[in-house]
Amino acid sequence: MLTYFLNKLGYALLTLYGVITVIFFLFHVLPGDPARMMLDQNENSEQLALIKKKYGFDKPLTTQYVYYLNDVSPISFHSNLHTDYTYLSEQKYTAIPLFSTAETTTVIKMPYLRESFQKSGKKVSQIIGNTLPSTAVLALFAIVIAIAIGIILGIVSALHKDSWIDRSIALLSTLGMSVPSFFSAILFAWLFGFVLQKYTHLNMTGSLYEVDDLGNGSYLQWKNILLPAIVLGIRPLAVVIQLMRNSLLETLGQDYIRTARAKGLSEFQIIRKHALKNSLNPVITAISGWFASMLAGAVFVEYIFGWNGLGKEIVEALNNLDLPVIMGAVLVISTTFVIINILVDLIYAYLDPKIRIS
Numbered sequence: 230m231l232t233y234f235l236n237k238l239g240y241a242l243l244t245l246y247g248v249i250t251v252i253f254f255l256f257h258v259l260p261g262d263p264a265r266m267m268l269d270q271n272e273n274s275e276q277l278a279l280i281k282k283k284y285g286f287d288k289p290l291t292t293q294y295v296y297y298l299n300d301v302s303p304i305s306f307h308s309n310l311h312t313d314y315t316y317l318s319e320q321k322y323t324a325i326p327l328f329s330t331a332e333t334t335t336v337i338k339m340p341y342l343r344e345s346f347q348k349s350g351k352k353v354s355q356i357i358g359n360t361l362p363s364t365a366v367l368a369l370f371a372i373v374i375a376i377a378i379g380i381i382l383g384i385v386s387a388l389h390k391d392s393w394i395d396r397s398i399a400l401l402s403t404l405g406m407s408v409p410s411f412f413s414a415i416l417f418a419w420l421f422g423f424v425l426q427k428y429t430h431l432n433m434t435g436s437l438y439e440v441d442d443l444g445n446g447s448y449l450q451w452k453n454i455l456l457p458a459i460v461l462g463i464r465p466l467a468v469v470i471q472l473m474r475n476s477l478l479e480t481l482g483q484d485y486i487r488t489a490r491a492k493g494l495s496e497f498q499i500i501r502k503h504a505l506k507n508s509l510n511p512v513i514t515a516i517s518g519w520f521a522s523m524l525a526g527a528v529f530v531e532y533i534f535g536w537n538g539l540g541k542e543i544v545e546a547l548n549n550l551d552l553p554v555i556m557g558a559v560l561v562i563s564t565t566f567v568i569i570n571i572l573v574d575l576i577y578a579y580l581d582p583k584i585r586i587s
Contacts, residue, residue, distance in 0.1 A: 233578050241567045248563040252556050253297050257290060263346065263552060284343075300341040301560065307334045342557035347549045353557035356542060361561065363437050364531065364538035368523035370454055371462035372516060379466045380512065383473025384500065390478065398470060405467035411529040413460045418534060421456055431456055434535030457534040461527055465519040472515055476508040513573075520569065524562045 264280040281287040285296050299305045305324070324336035342353035386398040422433035435453035480486065481504055489499050524539065531540035539558055546554035 234575060237571050237574055241571055244567055245564060249298065249301060249560065250294075252559055253294055254290075256552050256556055257293065300343060303337060303340060305336055305338060305341075307336055308332065340560075342560070343553040345546075345551055345554050347546075347551045347554075353553045356554055357539060357557055357561055360537065360539045360542045363536065364524055364527050364540060366437060367454060367457055367461060367527060367531070367536060367538060368520060370458035371523060372465060372520050374458055375462040375465040375469055375519070376512075376516060379469025380473050380509075383470045384477060384505075386470065386474040387477040387481070388496075388500075395474075398474075402467040402470045405463045408463070410460060410464065411533060413463055414457070414530050414533040417456050417460050434533075436535060436537040438537070453534075453536070457527075457530050457536050460534075461523055461530050465516065465523075468515050468519065469512055472511045473508065476511050477504060480504045480508045522566075524565055 264277050264284070264286050278287075285293055288296070304327075307324070324338040327335045327337055329335070339354070342357070345351050345353055345356060348356065382398050382402075386395045389395050418433045421429045422431050426432075431452060435450060437449065437451075437454060438447040439450045439453070440447050477500075481499075486499060486504060489503055494502075527536075527538060528540035528543055530536070531538045532544045535541070539561075543555060543558050545551075546558070
């Protein structure tokens with residue numbers, strides 16, 4: 230099991246290295262000077278030169294790439310000469326020294342995602358840390374809705390195979406997969422947050438926390454999560470329905486199910502005690518991937534519903550060309566994908582020894 234884990238960890242690190250490389254070169258070939266973006270309209274030649282020297286923008290692209298790897302790596306190298314890339318010596322993050330030479334000090338630290346261009350002095354890690362929990366809560370609610378409704382509709386569809394109920398559910402499932410999330414978000418916000426607002430009492434826009442009108446701070450507003458969670462969960466819901474239906478139909482055709490029927494067990498008992506558990510494996514696999522993808526897929530949904538999460542922050546960063554925030558958000562989402570995939574692989578390897586052997 231340890232060897233299997235180390236192999237998966239090695240592949241994960243290679244994947245993250247590839248993601249970091251693509252992110253860096255993709256955004257650094259864009260037109261525009263990062264130093265000018267940071268200074269905005271207040272630039273002058275002296276400030277521009279100072280910013281470029283401070284953040285290494287005056288160096289060749291390959292040198293900047295090495296600096297970026299040094300920042301995002303948990304193990305970094307600090308220059309003791311204070312002659313190059315000087316902001317490393319300005320304690321932008323807390324580091325634990327491992328060992329030191331005359332020229333460099335090797336330290337261990339949290340990945341440093343640098344600072345926002347537009348929000349002066351604010352670390353990207355702080356921005357992501359403030360917005361990621363809201364996105365995670367939204368994704369969790371969406372996936373719970375998708376699982377609960379999807380499994381029920383999948384079972385109903387399988388038990389009424391080829392009937393009008395089965396065809397209706399299949400039509401809704403296909404429609405859910407086909408309609409873009411941003412269109413669904415606009416439609417749901419308009420219909421349930423505006424047209425039917427006096428019946429639903431839901432808002433077109435709103436976040437998990439809202440500011441009190443009397444100035445008494447912020448408070449939780451759980452009803453604001455309903456519409457964006459439903460919209461975000463539509464696509465995984467459609468996938469769960471189809472996977473549950475097909476998997477259950479396959480399971481119901483197995484010999485042990487026929488044996489259970491011959492023993493006189495009711496259809497409800499057969500499904501609850503035997504068929505359902507064995508039909509959930511493909512659903513679990515799909516859900517593990519969908520939960521990670523929701524962090525990226527929530528971008529348009531959050532922006533339309535005014536949900537103060539990571540997705541909305543990414544859109545604002547794109548509008549303002551705030552490259553460190555964009556790069557940091559993409560890296561965090563990619564890392565989430567990798568971690569979830571490793572956990573799912575380990576769970577399967579634990580449950581099925583044949584996977585470890587292969």
